[in-house]
Amino acid sequence: xxxxxxxxxxxxxxxxxxxxxxxxxxxxxxxxxxxxxxxxxxxxxxxxxxxxxxxxxxxxxxxxxxxxxxxxxxxxxxxxxxxxxxxxxxxxxxxxxxxxxxxxxxxxxxxxxxxxxxxxxxxxxxxxxxxxxxxxxxxxxxxxxxxxxxxxxxxxxxxxxxxxxxxxxxxxxxxxxxxxxxxxxxxxxxxxxxxxxxxxxxxxxxxxxxxxxxxxxxxxxxxxxxxxxxxxxxxxxxxxxxxxxxxxxxxxxxxxxxxxxxxxxxxxxxxxxxxxxxxxxxxxxxxxxxxxxxxxxxxxxxxxxxxxxxxxxxxxxxxxxxxxxxxxxxxxxxxxxxxxxxxxxxxxxxxxxxxxxxxxxxxxxxxxxxxxxxxxxxxxxxxxxxxxxxxxxxxxxxxxxxxxxxxxxxxxxxxxxxxxxxxxxxxxxxxxxxxxxxxxxxxxxxxxxxxxxxxxxxxxxxxxxxxxxxxxxxxxxxxxxxxxxxxxxxxxxxxxxxxxxxxxx
Numbered sequence: 001x002x003x004x005x006x007x008x009x010x011x012x013x014x015x016x017x018x019x020x021x022x023x024x025x026x027x028x029x030x031x032x033x034x035x036x037x038x039x040x041x042x043x044x045x046x047x048x049x050x051x052x053x054x055x056x057x058x059x060x061x062x063x064x065x066x067x068x069x070x071x072x073x074x075x076x077x078x079x080x081x082x083x084x085x086x087x088x089x090x091x092x093x094x095x096x097x098x099x100x101x102x103x104x105x106x107x108x109x110x111x112x113x114x115x116x117x118x119x120x121x122x123x124x125x126x127x128x129x130x131x132x133x134x135x136x137x138x139x140x141x142x143x144x145x146x147x148x149x150x151x152x153x154x155x156x157x158x159x160x161x162x163x164x165x166x167x168x169x170x171x172x173x174x175x176x177x178x179x180x181x182x183x184x185x186x187x188x189x190x191x192x193x194x195x196x197x198x199x200x201x202x203x204x205x206x207x208x209x210x211x212x213x214x215x216x217x218x219x220x221x222x223x224x225x226x227x228x229x230x231x232x233x234x235x236x237x238x239x240x241x242x243x244x245x246x247x248x249x250x251x252x253x254x255x256x257x258x259x260x261x262x263x264x265x266x267x268x269x270x271x272x273x274x275x276x277x278x279x280x281x282x283x284x285x286x287x288x289x290x291x292x293x294x295x296x297x298x299x300x301x302x303x304x305x306x307x308x309x310x311x312x313x314x315x316x317x318x319x320x321x322x323x324x325x326x327x328x329x330x331x332x333x334x335x336x337x338x339x340x341x342x343x344x345x346x347x348x349x350x351x352x353x354x355x356x357x358x359x360x361x362x363x364x365x366x367x368x369x370x371x372x373x374x375x376x377x378x379x380x381x382x383x384x385x386x387x388x389x390x391x392x393x394x395x396x397x398x399x400x401x402x403x404x405x406x407x408x409x410x411x412x413x414x415x416x417x418x419x420x421x422x423x424x425x426x427x428x429x430x431x432x433x434x435x436x437x438x439x440x441x442x443x444x445x446x447x448x449x450x451x452x453x454x455x456x457x458x459x460x461x462x463x464x465x466x467x468x469x470x471x472x473x474x475x476x477x478x479x480x481x482x483x484x485x486x487x488x489x490x491x492x493x494x495x496x497x498x499x500x501x502x503x504x505x
Contacts, residue, residue: 024350028135031358036142038365039149042372043116046154046491047109050377051401053155054492056414057105058400059084060156063413064091065103065404074242076432076440080419081410085253088245089195090158105401108156115160116153119167120145123333126171130341139357140340143278146364147328151492156401162200163329165193170203170334174301178211178219187227194231195238198249199316201231202330206308210301239430247422247431255423259318267317271327274363275335277356282339284352302341305334324368371490383461383485383498390458394448394470396498398487399461411448417468445469452478455503461485464497480504 052058063084066073073082094111101107120141127137153159169189176182190204204227212220238245272279309330316326343353384402387393395403397414404410420441424434431437448469451457455478462470464484479501487496 021350024354025135028139028350028354028357031354031361032135032139032142035146035358035361035365036138038372039142039146042365042369043113043149043154045372045374046149047106047113049105049374049491051375051380051487051489052105052398053489054152054157055489055494055496056397057152057156058397058404058410059414060086060091060094060108060158061103061105061401061404062410063088064094064098064108067091068095068098068103072242074244074248076244076436079244079247079437079440080416080444081413082248083244083252083413083415083419084248085256085415085418086158086197087162087195087249088242089192090161093161103404105156109154112157112160113149113154115164116145116148119148119160119164119333122164122167122171123336126175126337127340127343129175130337132340132343136340136343136353136357139361140336143336143357143360143364144333146361146369147332150328150364150368151325151370152322153325153328158196159325159329162193162196163333165189165196166200166203166329167333169193170206170305171337173207178207178215183207183223187223187230190227191231191234195234198253199312199326199330202309202312203305206305209308210304214304235430243432244437247437248419251425251431252418252422255421256319256321256418260320261318263320263323264314264317267324267327268313270324271331274368275332275360277360277363278336278339281343281353281356282335284349285339285342300338302334302338306331306338309334370493373490375488375490379485379487383500386459386461386500392451392457394452394457394460394462396461396463396467396496398463398496398498412467412469420468449474455479457503460501461498462501464499466496475501478504 046053063073063082066078066082067088071078073084074088094108097107097111098104123144124137124141127140128134132140148154148160148163153163166189169186172189173182173186186204186207190201193200193203205224208220208224208227210220211223235246312330313327316330319326343349380402383399387399387402387406387408390408393399393403393408394411397410397412400410400413422434422437425431427433452460452470452474457479460470460475460479480503482500482502485498485500487498489495
């Protein structure tokens with residue numbers, strides 16, 4: 001026993017010697033340089049990729065285009081084309097940028113990635129405030145950055161902005177000791193997050209509940225109540241001037257939420273596997289080092305934050321529409337802060353924490369993120385030439401960005417199909433009466449059918465086996481099949497085949 005104890009003591013002495021610790025510090029810095037560069041290259045490749053990198057990416061370009069030209073996309077007459085289950089604040093933020101640089105995929109992706117970087121910067125700032133060793137603070141930000149680059153995070157969608165508002169609303173109050181100014185910022189950020197993607201309002205609920213349980217019941221109640229009152233007042237204004245806004249963002253989302261417990265369990269297992277190194281760092285720094293009983297963890301703000309986010313995922317994570325995205329957005333920032341915030345004297349544990357940190361970055365980059373090579377732009381050349389010579393096209397959603405650029409009116413934005421999944425709802429408190437919305441959807445289908453019969457579309461280019469707005473039986477009566485196009489979207493691990501049809505002469 002004495003020999004074993006002496007052996008481990010010797011090992012501990014060697015691993016904590018200044019020479020060894022210096023090696024590990026430089027190893028961490030070298031690892032950070034490599035992975036941050038790798039992630040920036042990945043983000044850059046997403047930006048320069050021609051065409052959408054996800055099936056419905058063009059929907060936000062179309063919505064932004066409508067607002068840019070003074071149209072109200074949330075009038076019933078503009079449904080179901082302008083149906084969206086996100087929110088409109090992202091599109092409002094994009095207006096000055098698209099006005100200056102054009103309504104392109106690249107500018108949307110750049111802004112999304114900037115907000116992802118800002119989310120990561122908030123995590124780094126938080127860790128620095130906890131006096132975390134600077135390389136580890138940067139590593140925490142890099143891990144969050146990598147997670148948020150997954151799948152739909154860096155593309156022309158509201159996810160990047162929404163995550164930033166969610167993180168800001170949750171982090172800033174704690175870092176400013178819940179003073180009045182920070183709570184105002186949190187409430188404002190949370191309300192804007194709700195109008196970006198509704199579930200991002202979660203962080204305001206977390207702040208209010210934490211204050212109520214662990215700080216001041218009066219303070220928590222007032223913060224929650226005032227934020228809710230202001231939110232409801234804004235919702236009344238939005239409902240008046242944008243009649244279908246909540247039809248799209250609330251009722252439509254509620255109807256489209258296909259719940260699959262096995263899908264949730266699969267994601268939680270994958271999340272645990274991907275972040276196993278970070279979880280081990282948390283166990284090391286909070287249990288062994290700090291001698292902190294696990295029962296006290298909820299009293300830690302970021303422990304509480306992470307538990308609440310996980311609880312929300314138990315509901316949101318059953319929606320099969322977004323694999324891992326909700327978990328990376330809601331759970332990763334508080335988990336990373338929770339794990340890294342006690343690394344203020346990290347050099348004494350660097351022989352363990354440095355390899356774990358580098359391993360976690362490696363898992364995210366080489367296991368979770370899809371291929372880092374943009375597909376060839378050649379796959380778009382011929383189909384874009386067809387669009388350029390057309391005036392009216394029944395389209396696949398993947399064609400929307402090019403149609404917006406050409407000034408062509410899409411028929412299917414990518415989100416349009418979800419309009420038809422909206423289940424019946426009572427009254428007209430938050431949306432036009434259901435009978436009116438259903439009639440509008442039926443009329444839209446009738447208009448498309450009539451145009452097909454009149455051969456009014458110059459071209460029909462639809463997704464093979466995946467078109468909501470026309471049956472092949474109908475198309476074959478009036479159009480002739482010309483050829484198919486294969487479209488690859490490696491960053492989202494998607495592949496689509498398009499069918500090209502032209503009128504029978």
